[in-house]
Amino acid sequence: MMRQAGRYLPEYQAIRAKAGDFLSLCQNPALATEVTLQPIDRLGVDAAILFSDILVVPQAMGMSLRFEEGRGPIFPDPLRDAAAIAKLTLPDPNTDLDYVMDTIVRVKDRLAGSVPLIGFCGAPWTLAAYMIEGSGSRDFGHAKTMLYTQPDLLHHLLDQVTESLTLYLNAQVAAGAQALQIFDTWGGLLSTPAFRAFSLPYLRRLIGSLNKGDVPVILFVKGGGQWLEELADTGAGVLGLDWTIPIGAARARVGDRVALQGNMDPGVLLSNPATIQREVQDILLSYGPGSGHVMNLGHGITPTVPVANAQAFITATQELSGTFHTHAEVAR
């Protein structure tokens, strides 16, 4: 589940209270390891997801970053001109982001091969949008202004972010990450021509530059349902889907070129176990016969979800998907 190590778990809240703010938790390998492992112990999910945040990379590139309760991430000195961008540096992941690598090593050690560990990063466009805007935003007006008035400057920034992310993901794999997910949270804010110019080429370059061996790359573009064919050509092995597109329709479009991950509306987890089971079944039915499906939510789990409902999602998936897949394989 996206954001499976998160606020809906009381034991997460307890460790978070111990760590202080969100960023301190991300940067404390002992505690980040604990929260990474909590959903494995509590819910029995089939993979661990590294507890971290996509914005540690801009911080490692030299930007000041803080998280404000109720407001989210803030860059007090957002990038609004060439001079600000010129001050960015290329991070060395093993020193500037050593706490992430340390967490990966600790988690891998604790998991001892029981389930795989998924590492991740933000997409170049998504990180650049935050770095220019300085915070989350409905419109990302500053980022859009740079996109439409100084496209070359934005390309220069995207180039540096992509370079940094390449180093970062390669270091995650070297430290032991067994799958990588790239989150283009704000890709869906772009028009199609803008997505093709300012996001897609950098995704393709990032994925193509990884020394990943057989580590699968999962690419999630929120609101990117209309670009699936192009996303399937980036080199990603798996496309993450938000909940707005029926997974069967997505599969019909991309065929066997990529596996699909998703895509239950996180809002379903606010209901009850019976409803959750029915929705899981509907997704399995929509995907249809055959393998190549990783069940997940279509976006992050929200803080008010009852743990019993998160559990119902995991249990329903584990109970139903085997039958569906076995049956499907036979039917083929």
Added chain:
Amino acid sequence: MMRQAGRYLPEYQAIRAKAGDFLSLCQNPALATEVTLQPIDRLGVDAAILFSDILVVPQAMGMSLRFEEGRGPIFPDPLRDAAAIAKLTLPDPNTDLDYVMDTIVRVKDRLAGSVPLIGFCGAPWTLAAYMIEGSGSRDFGHAKTMLYTQPDLLHHLLDQVTESLTLYLNAQVAAGAQALQIFDTWGGLLSTPAFRAFSLPYLRRLIGSLNKGDVPVILFVKGGGQWLEELADTGAGVLGLDWTIPIGAARARVGDRVALQGNMDPGVLLSNPATIQREVQDILLSYGPGSGHVMNLGHGITPTVPVANAQAFITATQELSGTFHTHAEVAR
């Protein structure tokens, strides 16, 4: 332009300051008339859009409503159970929403046939989502909870909202509105099955129940690009598009069944006149030869847009679209 009577205009700000809060301005026919007319005078747009808010209908159904500076609309007593929903009443638009009808009559009088007046309302799902949630929200968790746990109760609410909107839009037409736009701002938060169950049937019923004569209905579903074929079958004459779908691709899907409105990224208005002109031209090129296109933004104009840039959008559209269309008609 969506939200063309708005904060980007200094003369709007002046009248807004005079009126007090946003809702007082909506409910003052003399001042609402002034701000409705401002973009006609200042920019020369080709249609007036009634200055109002989609949430005056829930208010007229009996809900308390206020607008907080920086937070937006608040219903202090959101609808969370059957008892709260049972208290709603069917409004009489000519008494409970008389200030809207009065504004329409005044605007029509002042326009004296120079340009048409567009009335509007929120879609049943979008209004219900606000009424349940109590405010804007990223996830609309309360609304989703009702959708997934008490679908019959949500259908009951949607039924009442649809009934109210039918009365409201019919009254707008009777008062003089010459086109109607329905905004499903939160339609795109729904999964496809949920959209088909909780939004689409009510849109179809609302449009089908209007005594509209030859008044065109424009249906805008934000994030609804994947449902265009179904939206084209609602009875709407025009589909409004957000900026995420290329208008040419939308046209290829719906053909001549409906006209299309849109769809420039409102973020482009933060750039400069040359960029705006190029983007207008790209949209005209994407739409291609022939009529059936209403230029617009893909969402509301934002407060920080320089007036000169809004003007550049209008001017470029008026200068370029004639040529494109004439050329196109000849080419056909």
